Amino acid sequence: MIDRVITSGTFSLDGGTWDVDNNIWLVGDAREVVIIDAAHDAAAIAERVGGRTVKAIVCTHAHNDHINAARDLAELTGAPIRLHPADQVLWEQQYGDAVAYEPLADGEKLAVGGVTLQILHTPGHAPGAVCVWAPDLCALFSGDTLFKGGPGATGRSYSSFDTIIDSIRTKLLPLPAETVVHTGHGDSTSVGGESPHVEEWIARGH
Template sequence: MIDRVVTSGTFSLDGGTWEVDNNVWLVGSGREVVVVDAAHDANAIAERVGDREVRAIVCTHAHNDHIDAAADLAALVGAPILLHPADQVLWETVYPDLPYTPLRDGEVVSAGGVELTVLHTPGHAPGAVCLHAPELGAVFSGDTLFNGGPGATGRSFSSFETIIESIRTRLLPLPEKTVVHTGHGDSTTIGAEAPHLQEWLDRGH
């Protein structure tokens, strides 16, 4: 079972602020779920969760628009927050004193019989991760891969070369039919994005 809640707010970094709509994904069953990226509106997310148990709130990275509802949601549903520790510097810009549970590459987070394998995919942010659910034929890509190309790398703590390497080595080997559920905008598939790798490389240089 995959649910999506779209929430709206702002993304701020390097002195700029932008209006954004974020995809919040609920993955699991009718009894329990994992929340992927608690963005902007803890009450709206909790309402969609309903009476299901939240096993974990997983942050694909620590840009403020992906974590700004994490603390409030954790308090509402009593779930731990999981984040790759390479994003500590970004996390502290929002939560200087809030602890989280460190995520590791290859770790499996599960809810309702669905297993999500953590793929560390730095580039958009140092601690960016994607979550691969083979039984669902899906990967939750955060801001690493979008419908149309890689996530932005023009701001602090990001690297175009690194994100391309992450996509090439961690995402493109997944089955072509794998649905890519993104942090913003429409979903896509690995097969739809794979042919464009050379275009991204050419565009980046």
């Protein structure tokens, strides 16, 4: 079961603030779920969870619009917050040292509702960016690493265009072409739908 909650708020970095709509993904079954990202509105996310057990709140990266509901959501659900530690500097911009998380590791596997979720460290948009691959569901939850039409933005602090392209090439494009890519913002796409365009992105990005 894959479910989506869309929440609205702001993203702030490098002195700028922008209005954004975020996709929060719930993966699991009728008993338990993993929440992917915790954006803006903990109550709305918890309402969609209902009475199910939340095994983890997985943050695809620590830009504030993906974590700003994490503390409240953890308190509502009792679930641990999971984040790749390479994003510590971004985490501290939101929470300082007031909120703890459990570190995610590249290749780590999480079991929920009879399916396995594998963590893929995909730096570039942020140093600790991860994607969550669910091979049983033929699905990838890409955060802000890969969108319909191109890679995530790399024009702000702690980001790198060359690094995100390398992450997409080495970690995401080898996945089955039919893998559905559920993104952190906007519409879903597929690995096969995006893979032919990498050279265009590189030409455009440089």
